[in-house]
Amino acid sequence: MEYIQQILFAIILGAVGWLIYRRIKLIRDTIRLGQPEDRTDRPSDRLRLMGRMAFGQKKMFDRPLVGIMHFVLYAGFLLINIEVLEIILDGLSGQHRMFVPFFGTWYHYIIDFFELLAVGVIVVCAIFLVRRNILKVNRLQPERHRELRGFPYIDGNVILIFEIVLMCAILTMNAADTVLQDMNSAHYPLTGDYLISQYLKPLFAGWSEGALIGLERGAWWFHILGILAFALYVTHSKHLHIALAFPNTYFARLTPRGEVRNMPEITKEVKLMLGMEQADPNEQPAEIGRFGAKDAMDLSWKNLMDAYSCTECGRCTAQCPANITGKLLSPRKIMMDTRDRLEDLGHNMQANGGKVVEDGKTLLGDYILVEEIMACTTCNACVEACPVMIDPLDIIMQLRRYKIMDEAQAPASWNMMFQNMETSQAPWKFSPSDRFNWANNLRQ
Amino acid sequence: MSEIEYKVPTMAEMAANGETPEVLFWVGCLGSFDDRYKKVTVAFVKILNAVGVKFAVLGTEESCTGDPARRAGNEFLFQMQAMTNIQVLDMYGVKKIVTACPHCFNTLKNEYPQLGGNYEVIHHSTFLQQLINEGRVRLEGGGTFKGRKITFHDPCYLGRANGVYEAPREVLEALDAELVEMKRIRSKGLCCGAGGAQMFKEPEPGWKEVNIERTEEALNTGADTIAVACPFCMVMMSDGIKNKERENSVKVLDLAELVAQGQGL
The missing domain is CATH 3.40.50.1860 (Rossmann fold)
Known part of the structure; x- marks a missing residue:
């Protein structure tokens, strides 16, 4: 019987591990569809940034109460994973609480601490469910934000409920375990009661040893299967930020917010146009691909990593002046659309032996609408708001470049502005010779 | 002078x-x-x-x-x-x-x-x-601005884009006026709506103009002067004040104008 459990456990662990590996590989392959861009300069600055933003969750503490609550989930997740390691090793070796001999009396306190975290996680998840569904925090409402309709809305609730159920399983398991310890049941090393689960013990008073073992094993299996299912689910969900927040902040842009990505590939042509350089008759004209970005693979790999790092919290959209005033633009939707496009491209690659086959769709047009990108004031509020340093504006700018330069489809008034700039060196139709007239009264 | x-x-x-x-x-x-x-x-x-x-x-x-x-x-x-x-x-x-x-x-x-x-x-x-700190610009404290309420609208390209939040506020404080802040300021300041070349085209359909949203916020402070530090913000906030028919009671002024007034220039 013991061996069957161990073998079963190993098979499940291996299968889930393989599924997660496949999924991670697919995500990595789709991110690699993006254009190359070097984000490895200034490694010590990057490490510090990651420390502050991802480990320290600096932006989350802009609103201290939400920041603390989120930190409880984060700490709970990280630390309870230490117990999951023990559970996995127990499962593979057929032992029970194999860390007890290593930690001695400390083991008891460690589990006490984990139980405290577990209660913290349950409380915070419950509060978050209330915020989403009863208090109806604006940025989380599908009625107000169309990008949340369907799976994204369910996704948020599923994760919170998942976490509550898993934490309850841990506490049940510990309570049953300590009741069994009181009975001196074989296979249950004595650790003594735990901080929280001791209060659950009365629920199981009077149960037979067999029933308690059944409950303890049931809760153990339920918990670890839940954890594995959760791990797999996360890779398909918005919740991937728990892993990607770290690389995403590490590789974030270090240049000033106001600096728009340069296009060095057109500089030579501009110099020729201005007569600053002479064309070399022997040189083959350089093949300039697409101007700006029409589809996901025209974007930088970092834009694509941004898309997978987004957990759809909507802090960007809540700060966006266009969205606040009812325009179609939502920076969160820009990120979600980019990820949806990547998901489609990923499945496309899987179905076609690792190559993307033309599917007649593009990011701009089929996912993101022109009306959305035209409404952006480039104010950087979305970039500033993102706790994991996602840059929706960089994507918007590249899509605009495609629309304006490649398709030459600017609004008429923008074309007028361009024309004015070319002829009058100002975006308005003023005579360049009048530029200094403001000083006439001062310079008499 | x-x-x-x-x-x-x-x-x-x-x-x-x-x-x-x-x-x-x-x-x-x-x-x-x-x-x-x-x-x-x-x-x-x-x-x-x-x-x-x-x-x-x-x-x-x-x-x-x-x-x-x-x-x-x-x-x-x-x-x-x-x-x-x-x-x-x-x-x-x-x-x-x-x-x-x-x-x-x-x-x-x-x-x-x-x-x-x-x-x-x-x-x-x-x-x-810097000129104020070095004592090169001396403001006649008390006179023109004493007791007046001024609010400051952060320009996106000064604030978020370049991290300049304090300088304009220090200038205003040197005027001896009361600086009353809006709700969304500094790194969370709301755009006036003109950036990103929006100044040069009609806005996309929505339920409100961005400059109206921001003007309402500025008016809610009870300030009689909205200080700006950007020509685009100047246009948008002035239009907002006109739209709200408050141009007689509320002025939109640039930092340079306020300092020049303070110097009696």
Whole structure:
């Protein structure tokens, strides 16, 4: 019987591990569809940034109460994973609480601490469910934000409920375990009661040893299967930020917010146009691909990593002046659309032996609408708001470049502005010779 | 003070006399052509004269930095404007630039280096703050602004884009007025709605204009003066005040105008 459990456990662990590996590989392959861009300069600055933003969750503490609550989930997740390691090793070796001999009396306190975290996680998840569904925090409402309709809305609730159920399983398991310890049941090393689960013990008073073992094993299996299912689910969900927040902040842009990505590939042509350089008759004209970005693979790999790092919290959209005033633009939707496009491209690659086959769709047009990108004031509020340093504006700018330069489809008034700039060196139709007239009264 | 003779030398004139200014005052398109913002340009030039800063302007040799073209996605036009300007600036050997426009400031400071133009660029809010701190600008505290409520609207390209939040506030505090803040300020400041070349086209359909949203927030502070530090914000906030029919009770003024008033210029 013991061996069957161990073998079963190993098979499940291996299968889930393989599924997660496949999924991670697919995500990595789709991110690699993006254009190359070097984000490895200034490694010590990057490490510090990651420390502050991802480990320290600096932006989350802009609103201290939400920041603390989120930190409880984060700490709970990280630390309870230490117990999951023990559970996995127990499962593979057929032992029970194999860390007890290593930690001695400390083991008891460690589990006490984990139980405290577990209660913290349950409380915070419950509060978050209330915020989403009863208090109806604006940025989380599908009625107000169309990008949340369907799976994204369910996704948020599923994760919170998942976490509550898993934490309850841990506490049940510990309570049953300590009741069994009181009975001196074989296979249950004595650790003594735990901080929280001791209060659950009365629920199981009077149960037979067999029933308690059944409950303890049931809760153990339920918990670890839940954890594995959760791990797999996360890779398909918005919740991937728990892993990607770290690389995403590490590789974030270090240049000033106001600096728009340069296009060095057109500089030579501009110099020729201005007569600053002479064309070399022997040189083959350089093949300039697409101007700006029409589809996901025209974007930088970092834009694509941004898309997978987004957990759809909507802090960007809540700060966006266009969205606040009812325009179609939502920076969160820009990120979600980019990820949806990547998901489609990923499945496309899987179905076609690792190559993307033309599917007649593009990011701009089929996912993101022109009306959305035209409404952006480039104010950087979305970039500033993102706790994991996602840059929706960089994507918007590249899509605009495609629309304006490649398709030459600017609004008429923008074309007028361009024309004015070319002829009058100002975006308005003023005579360049009048530029200094403001000083006439001062310079008499 | 009215007997001061104001000088506005151009780089060409200075170069002809073999002189070099301390700083180039980059006026910007709205500062050159817009009737309202020309007053800000004049106010700033008066301050520079009164303080005795050796400055010059480019006059008719100045040209749009290309910011609206770049933000509208027209990178060709931006690079053409930028390279032309860099040629002019380098021809005069310009080292330091001050400008009242955060868009010009950001482009000159952060984007011209991409194309080989490297200058020390400073926004007029920081420049004014330095003059005040150095004691070169002395404000007649108490008089004009005593007891008045002023609110400050953060320009996106000064604040979030370049992290300048304190300088304009320190200038306002030196005026001895009461600074009353809006709800969304500093890194969370709400855009006026003009950036990203929105100034040059009709807004997309929505339920409200961005400048109205921001004007309402400014009016809710009870301030009688909305201080701005950007020509685009000046247009948007002034339009907002007109839309709310409050132009008689609430003024939209640039930092330079407030300082010039404080100096009695």
